[in-house]
Amino acid sequence: RQQGLPPGPPTLPLIGNLHLFPTTRAHLKFTEWAATYGNIYSVKIGSQTAVFISSAKCARECFELNSATTSDRPEMHMLNLVYQGNEMIMGRYGPYWKNLRRAAHHLLSKDACNTHLALQRAGANLMMNAILESPQNIYDHIQRYATSLVLELVFGVHCPTYDDPLIKEHYEIERQTELLIKPGEHPPIDAFPILRYIPERWTRWRSMCRDIRNRQRKYFLNFVDRCLDRIANEKKTGCFMEYLLENGGEYGFNRENTLYFALSLVLAGGDTTATYLQFFVLCMLENPEILAKAQREIDDVIGNDRVPELKDLENLPYVRAIINEVHRYRPIAPTSIPHYTIADIKVAGYLIPKGTTIFMNIWGIGRDPELYEDPDRFWPERFVNSEFGTKPGADTTGCRETPFSFGSGRRICPGVHLASNSIAINVMNVLWAFEINPSKDPDTGLQVPFSTNDTIDGALLSPNRFACDIRPRSSAKVDLIKRELELSRPSFDRFT
Numbered sequence: 001r002q003q004g005l006p007p008g009p010p011t012l013p014l015i016g017n018l019h020l021f022p023t024t025r026a027h028l029k030f031t032e033w034a035a036t037y038g039n040i041y042s043v044k045i046g047s048q049t050a051v052f053i054s055s056a057k058c059a060r061e062c063f064e065l066n067s068a069t070t071s072d073r074p075e076m077h078m079l080n081l082v083y084q085g086n087e088m089i090m091g092r093y094g095p096y097w098k099n100l101r102r103a104a105h106h107l108l109s110k111d112a113c114n115t116h117l118a119l120q121r122a123g124a125n126l127m128m129n130a131i132l133e134s135p136q137n138i139y140d141h142i143q144r145y146a147t148s149l150v151l152e153l154v155f156g157v158h159c160p161t162y163d164d165p166l167i168k169e170h171y172e173i174e175r176q177t178e179l180l181i182k183p184g185e186h187p188p189i190d191a192f193p194i195l196r197y198i199p200e201r202w203t204r205w206r207s208m209c210r211d212i213r214n215r216q217r218k219y220f221l222n223f224v225d226r227c228l229d230r231i232a233n234e235k236k237t238g239c240f241m242e243y244l245l246e247n248g249g250e251y252g253f254n255r256e257n258t259l260y261f262a263l264s265l266v267l268a269g270g271d272t273t274a275t276y277l278q279f280f281v282l283c284m285l286e287n288p289e290i291l292a293k294a295q296r297e298i299d300d301v302i303g304n305d306r307v308p309e310l311k312d313l314e315n316l317p318y319v320r321a322i323i324n325e326v327h328r329y330r331p332i333a334p335t336s337i338p339h340y341t342i343a344d345i346k347v348a349g350y351l352i353p354k355g356t357t358i359f360m361n362i363w364g365i366g367r368d369p370e371l372y373e374d375p376d377r378f379w380p381e382r383f384v385n386s387e388f389g390t391k392p393g394a395d396t397t398g399c400r401e402t403p404f405s406f407g408s409g410r411r412i413c414p415g416v417h418l419a420s421n422s423i424a425i426n427v428m429n430v431l432w433a434f435e436i437n438p439s440k441d442p443d444t445g446l447q448v449p450f451s452t453n454d455t456i457d458g459a460l461l462s463p464n465r466f467a468c469d470i471r472p473r474s475s476a477k478v479d480l481i482k483r484e485l486e487l488s489r490p491s492f493d494r495f496t
């Protein structure tokens with residue numbers, strides 16, 4: 001470990017800390033290290049350095065005040081094989097990425113998102129109706145909502161049911177793609193670049209990258225072809241891809257850039273929103289008294305004669321607190337997406353050299369004992385008692401309105417407004433419409449186990465499929481849900 005670097009676990013010659021690097025539930029180990037080595041610490045992997053930031057104050061200094069230097073992404077060989085530098089999420093910082101961000105703003109700015117609200121509400125109504133029809137499939141109904149929304153907006157493709165083959169293929173592609181970046185899944189090719197030269201017959205990753213690339217191209221190019229057809233036949237849906245195919249030059253995009261930009265939005269926008277909403281349902285299942293309190297608030301403000309609207313959220317402080325607490329308690333990207341320095345910087349008095357990978361330890365920031373009382377407890381009241389959910393007297397430098405789970409600095413999630421609207425609409429709907437209880441095994445009568453800790457071991461933190469007993473709170477609400485769905489169906493007409 002070079003002089004001036006933040007402290008960290010003791011290293012071994014050549015491999016550094018590689019032998020200590022966790023391959024499962026890595027965020028827990030990274031947060032444990034923060035308790036030992038501090039809110040900024042470094043880890044060596046071969047010759048490479050990684051720095052972990054685990055406090056709001058350091059995150060502000062690192063990602064916001066030094067954003068001109070900390071907005072690159074580390075090079076990942078396998079992603080290069082799949083995307084050849086065209087995609088956005090791991091794209092290198094520079095003029096091409098700046099154009100991608102400009103283009104993303106066109107679709108995802110706060111104002112643009114106001115124009116997507118009718119579609120989001122229609123999709124949410126479809127989800128409530130699907131829960132009425134097959135409550136046992138709530139996990140899938142949530143996935144359908146989130147995936148169909150991004151496919152509708154980006155490619156003009158509507159998926160009305162969860163067993164639509166397009167939804168199934170989307171999730172297969174997401175799962176495969178996640179394996180590319182899952183720690184421990186492959187040899188450390190990026191830390192030891194010499195591994196790139198191992199002959200193909202002894203490696204699995206090259207053929208895997210080729211398969212994923214081909215599968216993604218087949219899936220997404222089919223959507224592009226459909227857009228081209230609609231443009232030719234003057235049957236446009238107003239989706240983003242149609243706009244890009246006609247105006248991509250505005251951003252300097254060629255056809256490949258356009259394809260991979262759209263792919264980035266769809267892959268980044270579907271699973272993330274779905275995972276948040278699945279965790280929300282699990283948090284309600286685990287905390288019936290919190291669910292009941294939120295429903296009392298909803299009943300007082302909205303009542304039984306109409307469904308919730310986005311603007312109701314202003315009058316629902318406890319529901320807002322629940323939304324913030326789910327973000328804190330189960331951040332879906334617990335160590336965000338790594339950033340990379342393009343020059344030396346100083347953070348908290350330590351040197352972070354050019355060429356360092358920096359992780360924002362979102363999980364650790366949400367569990368910082370200096371900021372949060374009883375951080376491992378799901379307790380929305382903390383966000384009622386103080387603006388940022390912090391304990392009395394805490395130094396709130398770096399705390400902010402946008403949840404940390406969306407990342408930080410110039411790379412902060414550009415989908416934050418779309419995701420926040422989806423979350424608000426669906427959280428209010430579910431609280432207003434449904435009772436949520438543990439389900440019982442029909443044979444044994446025993447409660448079917450569930451837990452917010454029962455997660456898929458992937459690059460993102462997402463819950464395993466779970467069961468619950470979710471049913472309408474009254475027959476009058478069933479009638480309202482059905483009526484609302486019929487009223488909002490015209491939003492889908494343009495996709496037929």
Ligand code: HEM
Pocket residue numbers: 088089090091101104150264265266268269270272273276332333336337338339405406407408409410411412413414415416418419
């Ligand atoms: C609950 C939902 C979501 C969460 C928690 C989330 C979280 C994140 C995080 C942590 C990052 C990395 C930020 C950083 O590097 O500092 C990110 C990046 C990104 N997100 Fe999201 N996201 C969500 C939904 C969405 C949606 C709906 C879209 C678009 C439709 C989207 C598009 C993107 C893109 C394109 C990036 C890469 C940005 C870049 O590298 O410049 N996300 N997101």
